[in-house]
Amino acid sequence: MIYVPRIESLNQSDNIVSEPESFKAYSEAALGKALEPWPHISIDSVQKLRPELKQANMMVLRLGSRPKSKGSFFSLIKAKHSYSDFFFVDDKLFSALTPELFLPDVSIRSLFPFQLLPKVTETSVVNLALASGLLPHALGVEKSDSLLIPATGQSVFTFEFRPRSDSDATLLHQQGQVEIDAVFVAKRDNKESLFIVEAKHGDKFDSLAKHKLLYPILSLLPKIPASMPIIPVYLRSIKTATGIDFFIAECPAVNKDNQSALTLDSLSPFKTHAFHLANY
Structure with missing residues (x-):
């Protein structure tokens, strides 16, 4: 359940998006090991969206890179109605x-x-x-x-x-x-x-x-x-x-x-x- 920590923090806030961050840094802090970003943040169909995001009615988006930071960045987005809003x-x-x-x-x-x-x-x-x-x-x-x-x-x-x-x-x-x-x-x-x-x-x-x-x-x-x-x-x-x-x-x-x-x-x-x- 990779995204549970970020889902919980986003749900506790009034924001509709989480702060963009490096996926490798996030996964290392959340899971104790750095994961490759593409299978997890480059989602092109509903089938590839992780179960915890579907349950939370959220979507993950890849957001490129940032200066002086390693790896691809991502953010979670709350849906207004359902995660299918983004497909x-x-x-x-x-x-x-x-x-x-x-x-x-x-x-x-x-x-x-x-x-x-x-x-x-x-x-x-x-x-x-x-x-x-x-x-x-x-x-x-x-x-x-x-x-x-x-x-x-x-x-x-x-x-x-x-x-x-x-x-x-x-x-x-x-x-x-x-x-x-x-x-x-x-x-x-x-x-x-x-x-x-x-x-x-x-x-x-x-x-x-x-x-x-x-x-x-x-x-x-x-x-x-x-x-x-x-x-x-x-x-x-x-x-x-x-x-x-x-x-x-x-x-x-x-x-x-x-x-x-x-x-x-x-x-x-x-x-x-x-x-x-x-x-x-």
């Missing part, structure tokens, strides 16, 4: 949807390489969804003669954010690694828009921690023109006997004018779509 839960988002067959209007040649891959990854799923036209269709972007090619990568970023919409409490993510599954530009409603996609692939519904989408948004926001909207997208793909089901959840657009209203718990989809791509 996209597939059953709630997609269970009522029946995937509609999507027939690509691109050449067989452009999609043939995807049929050769023995194993589908998150990166290849995003590329397939774009190359086939499935994702642009779902997101309502204008058709273009040029191919939509997503950028992907990882780097270290620093930013501040509010974990809860009902509080002004902020957390600093400092010089921490952020992975970006895919980002691409397309025109929608006659305006150039930036789409940030977090993709997960598997054989069944699961969940996704919201910070996996929030962190890329906040990492890229300072570099994006104020007039360009950012559309956060969660893409869940599931392999079936006949192909791949794509479940797409789109969150409201963000830009520099309304970024102050963006909080971890308020990052919620307002549109969902489901399509089936056969023979992949």
Whole structure:
């Protein structure tokens, strides 16, 4: 029960977040041995959230590093309602949807390489969804003669954010690694828009921690023109006997004018779509 001491101290206070601290230092003081941080503070699904945090209705977030301190920092956050406030839960988002067959209007040649891959990854799923036209269709972007090619990568970023919409409490993510599954530009409603996609692939519904989408948004926001909207997208793909089901959840657009209203718990989809791509 790694987090019990910090849970108890946070519950005894009026704060909604615990003071950021080194996980290695904390685990050594709490358990008598320093643990590796990533399995415990880098949580990407509900299944990986420790039982004591679920019971306490809390979430743990990794917060990068700090000068003159070793290891990754973390903080606990009290949920307003439930720990699920901090996750996209597939059953709630997609269970009522029946995937509609999507027939690509691109050449067989452009999609043939995807049929050769023995194993589908998150990166290849995003590329397939774009190359086939499935994702642009779902997101309502204008058709273009040029191919939509997503950028992907990882780097270290620093930013501040509010974990809860009902509080002004902020957390600093400092010089921490952020992975970006895919980002691409397309025109929608006659305006150039930036789409940030977090993709997960598997054989069944699961969940996704919201910070996996929030962190890329906040990492890229300072570099994006104020007039360009950012559309956060969660893409869940599931392999079936006949192909791949794509479940797409789109969150409201963000830009520099309304970024102050963006909080971890308020990052919620307002549109969902489901399509089936056969023979992949």
